[in-house]
Amino acid sequence: MLTVGTLIGAAFLLLMASPHYPEGTVRALLATDLVTDATRDALQARLDAPVYEPQYLDGATYELLRAVAARLFPQPDRPENPIELAPAVDKRLLEGGSDGWRYDALPPDREAYRMGLGGIRDSAETMFGQKFLSLSDEQKDQVLAAVQQGTAPGDVWQEMSGVRFFEELLAELTENYYAHPLAQEEIGYVGMADVPGWHHLQLNELDPREPEEQVKL
């Protein structure tokens, strides 16, 4: 039965399929005293990150990681300055950093990245007879989907679970992406501006510094 409620619901889905927010919200807040010094330091460093030269991965492997990241987080809206997701991975591998656990089924992280990126390179060659970097976006996505589903060809994937490797890779790149102030602007997150606390907790109520959604049709 068609009711006003379902119509409103349908309209919501249509409009809200992907809410958008104004640009510049987090950057503007970082310049205010609504953000603590420790918080500003963390976020501003990501905004101001200089061009990064890989220190752990060799040049070709690092470029492959960047190309994979560009498919997992395509940024056609930032053609000149995409959020770089590979530097934090390279730095972590260099320092031997850990998030406290790993799947026992996977080798240590350095080895897993070496094998996994090598596996993606080999699977691209097998599936399309070309280097991953030379493939079309659709072809790259087919290679990555095959790794994620555990169906990618290649010896590496006999030794190491592509499903688990892909999950770890995707989770790490996702965390790098949404830790970035521009990604936080994209989803309307301003939780970092918490010095005065939050006073409007009711549904649909906003504190004055929270950005309103823009309807984009």
Add this chain to the structure above:
Amino acid sequence: MPEEEVAEEGVLNPLQPEIQDPLLKEIIEENDLQADPSRDPLEQPAPLPDPDEVVDCVVIGTGAGGAPLLARLAMAGLKVVALEAGPWHDPRKDFATDEKAQAFLFWNDERLSAGEDPIAFGRNNSGIGVGGSTLHYTAYTPRAQDDDFRLQRDFGVGKDWPIGYEDLEAYYDELEQFLGISGPKNYPWGPTRKHSYPLAPLPLNGAAQLMQRGCEQLGIKTSPAANAALSARYYQEGIGWREACTNRGFCQAGCNIGAKASMDVTFLPLAANYGADIRPNSYVTEIERDASGAVTGVVYEQNGITLRQKCRNLFLCAGAIETPRLLLLNELALNSGQVGRNFTAHTGVQVWGTFPEDVRPYKGIPGALISEDTHRPKDADFAGGYLLQSIGVMPVTFASQAARARKLWGQAGRDYMRNYNHIAGINILGDCLPHDSNYLELAEEKDARGVAKPRIHFTAQENEKRMTAHAENIMRQIWEAAGATDIWAFPRYAHTIGTARMGHSGDDAVVDADGRAFDVPNLYICDNSVFPSALSVNPALTIMALSLRTADKFLEKAR
């Protein structure tokens, strides 16, 4: 001679009368410290410990297991030393409202997660630093119910505790008052209480309002939850006034205003006030014994230097992974064969949905609403039960979980995350039975410190699977009734439990009902590793209650 001193001669009343108002006292002290920082006790160089001094008690770990008993023992006049693997933070200065920057709060030495349902460690359940995991706990502090301790009696499975609710009740009462727990006037579930919570509940955030709406339609009773975060200023002995929660929603990445009752702003300053010596950055490597097998001291690394602290008694409070790991590495208290075994975790499946309403899930105490109507569900096809909890969520944690469970990437991933401000979650916290296939062992692989990594095997068994399915079904119904679309479940197990359990006999337990090791007369264990069963509630409050009880039982014997 300065004039002020001359003026004092012959004056009956001192020129500076004793300030009575604690707030004024605190302000004056703060001003004095700012004028002369060298007087700040935190700025003083720590005296070098005397290597030959034998202290009454060494406590390893400063979380929910170690901190309360440390304070209790110090207040009884004992000479006590706490060894904490991590640093001492100044949350006001050091804590950022940024998930990545706060990663230093988690125990990030790598653990190996094996089995069919490998457990995530690090930020999921393991902390480091003065205050331990309470630095990042959600502050959700329901009491266990009386039948939680009696699964075997009621269902014929699992293991009963050698103590019960009646042994912990007075400690629950004491803790709720001491920590300043915010909660409802009349809590609807569990045994009748002697006291209400000392503070009113924290405000319901978006997720809590939605869960309340959905539950109302389904006839499920809800209540504002008990949270160890202050809904109003609260005076804390040894600290002064703690400020009220400002709804930052960042409990799991550290509270920077002291509103959350982590150990560093409650029991540890109290302990320090009574002379406890808390040593940060002190990682214990060895536990030394004499010919009779009694503990004589511990060896630890502090800032690259190897040190020894002799003691008459040792309290091991390092959590359900590091505690059994230390026992196994030192081949200590292993006669029962139970060290590292009986590893359990709480069933913790989360259900997420997208709502038309603006939710802004980063605001407010994350777990604002509770239901324990599912404590012993009538239609259950499993033993035990669970509680339901609304959940707010920080963006990086949420995105990471969505990536793992929904496997979204590319444009689809970015599009989904644009809904973040419309997302709300519910999760459960349920019992979990010990099983032979779930245990901790030492791996061949070494960590960065050169110590064998722990490998933890965990595979959910039939009971956990049935409970999770039951809960997921109810939570999906609640979210549908509340108006959610795009509902999905994130399978998850929370907390680490059971690897050095307490019991009546050294044949099948590591410690007795008072927390004392059956094999080693002067070794006590107090943390979630001594839990014989997981309980259907979050563990922090019960760990603290056990900690106070362990101290009292020890002091009774010492008298």
